[in-house]
Amino acid sequence: MGIPELLVQLVLVLAVAKLGSELAERLGQPPVLGELIGGMLAGAGWFHWLRPHDVTLHALAEIGAILLLFEVGLESDLGALLRVGPAALWVAVAGVVLPFGLGYGVAALFGLPKLAALFVGAALTATSVGITARVFGDLGVLSRRESRIVLGAAVADDVIGLIILAVISGLAGKGSLSLGEIAGVIGVAFAFLVGSILIGQRCAAPMLHAARRMRSRGTLCSAAIAFCFALSALAALAGLAPIVGAFAAGLVLARTEHRVPIEPLVKPLADLFIPVFFVMMGAATDLSVLSPATPDGRAALGLGAALAVVAVIGKVIGGLTCPGRGIDRWVVGIAMIPRGEVGLIFAGLGRQQGILTPSLYAAVLAVVLVSTLVTPPALKRRLQALSDADEPASEDTRGLVESAR
Amino acid sequence: MGIPELLVQLVLVLAVAKLGSELAERLGQPPVLGELIGGMLAGAGWFHWLRPHDVTLHALAEIGAILLLFEVGLESDLGALLRVGPAALWVAVAGVVLPFGLGYGVAALFGLPKLAALFVGAALTATSVGITARVFGDLGVLSRRESRIVLGAAVADDVIGLIILAVISGLAGKGSLSLGEIAGVIGVAFAFLVGSILIGQRCAAPMLHAARRMRSRGTLCSAAIAFCFALSALAALAGLAPIVGAFAAGLVLARTEHRVPIEPLVKPLADLFIPVFFVMMGAATDLSVLSPATPDGRAALGLGAALAVVAVIGKVIGGLTCPGRGIDRWVVGIAMIPRGEVGLIFAGLGRQQGILTPSLYAAVLAVVLVSTLVTPPALKRRLQALSDADEPASEDTRGLVESAR
Numbered sequence: 001m002g003i004p005e006l007l008v009q010l011v012l013v014l015a016v017a018k019l020g021s022e023l024a025e026r027l028g029q030p031p032v033l034g035e036l037i038g039g040m041l042a043g044a045g046w047f048h049w050l051r052p053h054d055v056t057l058h059a060l061a062e063i064g065a066i067l068l069l070f071e072v073g074l075e076s077d078l079g080a081l082l083r084v085g086p087a088a089l090w091v092a093v094a095g096v097v098l099p100f101g102l103g104y105g106v107a108a109l110f111g112l113p114k115l116a117a118l119f120v121g122a123a124l125t126a127t128s129v130g131i132t133a134r135v136f137g138d139l140g141v142l143s144r145r146e147s148r149i150v151l152g153a154a155v156a157d158d159v160i161g162l163i164i165l166a167v168i169s170g171l172a173g174k175g176s177l178s179l180g181e182i183a184g185v186i187g188v189a190f191a192f193l194v195g196s197i198l199i200g201q202r203c204a205a206p207m208l209h210a211a212r213r214m215r216s217r218g219t220l221c222s223a224a225i226a227f228c229f230a231l232s233a234l235a236a237l238a239g240l241a242p243i244v245g246a247f248a249a250g251l252v253l254a255r256t257e258h259r260v261p262i263e264p265l266v267k268p269l270a271d272l273f274i275p276v277f278f279v280m281m282g283a284a285t286d287l288s289v290l291s292p293a294t295p296d297g298r299a300a301l302g303l304g305a306a307l308a309v310v311a312v313i314g315k316v317i318g319g320l321t322c323p324g325r326g327i328d329r330w331v332v333g334i335a336m337i338p339r340g341e342v343g344l345i346f347a348g349l350g351r352q353q354g355i356l357t358p359s360l361y362a363a364v365l366a367v368v369l370v371s372t373l374v375t376p377p378a379l380k381r382r383l384q385a386l387s388d389a390d391e392p393a394s395e396d397t398r399g400l401v402e403s404a405r
Numbered sequence: 406m407g408i409p410e411l412l413v414q415l416v417l418v419l420a421v422a423k424l425g426s427e428l429a430e431r432l433g434q435p436p437v438l439g440e441l442i443g444g445m446l447a448g449a450g451w452f453h454w455l456r457p458h459d460v461t462l463h464a465l466a467e468i469g470a471i472l473l474l475f476e477v478g479l480e481s482d483l484g485a486l487l488r489v490g491p492a493a494l495w496v497a498v499a500g501v502v503l504p505f506g507l508g509y510g511v512a513a514l515f516g517l518p519k520l521a522a523l524f525v526g527a528a529l530t531a532t533s534v535g536i537t538a539r540v541f542g543d544l545g546v547l548s549r550r551e552s553r554i555v556l557g558a559a560v561a562d563d564v565i566g567l568i569i570l571a572v573i574s575g576l577a578g579k580g581s582l583s584l585g586e587i588a589g590v591i592g593v594a595f596a597f598l599v600g601s602i603l604i605g606q607r608c609a610a611p612m613l614h615a616a617r618r619m620r621s622r623g624t625l626c627s628a629a630i631a632f633c634f635a636l637s638a639l640a641a642l643a644g645l646a647p648i649v650g651a652f653a654a655g656l657v658l659a660r661t662e663h664r665v666p667i668e669p670l671v672k673p674l675a676d677l678f679i680p681v682f683f684v685m686m687g688a689a690t691d692l693s694v695l696s697p698a699t700p701d702g703r704a705a706l707g708l709g710a711a712l713a714v715v716a717v718i719g720k721v722i723g724g725l726t727c728p729g730r731g732i733d734r735w736v737v738g739i740a741m742i743p744r745g746e747v748g749l750i751f752a753g754l755g756r757q758q759g760i761l762t763p764s765l766y767a768a769v770l771a772v773v774l775v776s777t778l779v780t781p782p783a784l785k786r787r788l789q790a791l792s793d794a795d796e797p798a799s800e801d802t803r804g805l806v807e808s809a810r
Binding site for chain 1: 680733
């Protein structure tokens, strides 16, 4: 039957996720770190003799990634980016172009094939909205102008990153693309995002309105999830990653009046599936490929270290060039450093398609880990230095922590 | 990859479930009927060319069955049965023994093998708590003494039915069982239920207490689901169906102070997974095996009709023998008729283990459908006849509808 084995696996995955995230949280680190490292340790341990149901567990992990991007979309406010305006967009574009270019360059220097180098560069583009918002919230500075710029930029670089991913997926499918074909993929991705938001907005509101008037239980939750899955499948049909559709679905629903009742319904689903995704991500990482004892391991370790440096530098420079007055550009630069969910998803796609070798995958994962470990202490230090000159963080900014989570 | 196909299937399953249940609801029928019939029609239609991801979809359906019994357990009140006391227990025992015996007899008369006849009898034992509570609620009579007896009896016959299932599963595994072995299986099942409730109660409260004090998000939901999955897997290890463990987990958590915060977290999960289970149940039914055009079809149709008659008669006689004064025994008997979730799960297990042929499975499903279709109008008629002599249903009983769902 296999169902009991699947249940045992799910219990173990949930236990690893919760213990890991709780430990990370108590150490002042983002919970996702704990889930990844827990998954790595678990993967090195008992995951080897517990794999009969891999297909289902992987499908559940994929649903986790889809629900994650759906939630990010639901919590994103397209309007907010437009309000902080050109500064956020500048930081986003600079923070995508620099890490992408530098990452590609480093990977090419290490002799990687072009496609793999492009995947590595793409995995470094997207700042983690969740981790950034969390760090700002913990420090009680969500209402600072820098915070709003960074959050706006983090949403924008998700969108740009997803478009880059679409182009690279197209490249991976066809082997090589002409400039015209690249423009075509960008066009399809852009058309999908804009089209699904415009058309989705027209369809979603009446559909959800009808769902809420239905008498049978659970229709609103089912309608929202079905909408997310449908756009994910449509994105796949359009040659994009399913997560692009999930993100678009979240953005669309965020702009309807139904966002408030939907969020608490999606939360338990996300709480259950997203940790499965991160633990499986960690479990898929073979840390021994980064061992300094072998020549291959040393090379992978060197690549990881070089990538970590350019990942940090790229985002910090992007932040330092931020236009506008009365802004501490170092705060913006440091806050843009953490990579997370979206970068991991890119790396996972590259591994699935056989473009990233296990050691490359491990190197990218190491970069994500380093970028998230480095940010909280650095940001705390910079903000404390500022607040010695500034007024202390007022009480009411603390209240914003909750609303940003 | 297969993920887009899985997403499309899930969207279609959810759409079928919601349209079916809404239609059923508007026609004054239980929503589960709509999901089953929708699944049947879908299974006859596009499910044939949409099956690459069957493994995962079936695993999701199994998780649906587990969450369903978990929810039934969560909503069951062991204390309530003890309060209505011996009358409910009598109705439960009579309502299990008669349909089981009559169903077994009819199946044996139709020349079925012993094991298949036992499975058919067992599938007729459990009254659907959900459907019964719903019908009473819709009629505004949840506070009547008959209603409390019936709900108590429905919970008790779930437990008895699950023990019968454990015995039959043991039989199916070993081919034949001596009386001592049957006693052993009953002992294990009973020991598991009592033991998991006693030990679970000691472990669950501190575990959930710790989960609620954790700082990372979603720990309470994950802990509750992990507890449910762990007991389900344990039940499977003890030779029982996983759903027995899920039911025990629900009963245990229902008796802790954490039930109130857990219920809204389990609901969205249940809303998403349970319809998958019922639609897949319906889709697995090949209605053509009940065609009167073939000799086999006529035999299956005859068996289904005979089983439907004894399924109704068995429960009504059980109700008519209910002890106590001032009770309308016809109301008790009629209200015990609807079979649902648990009967379908039994039939599904029998089909999976190859004990029930497709036509037998279809016959059992037809009995479940008939029993649920018959009850609402019959109960309404009897209660209206009573209320012409009685006082009209008061306003405050309407309020109980919500709490019983």
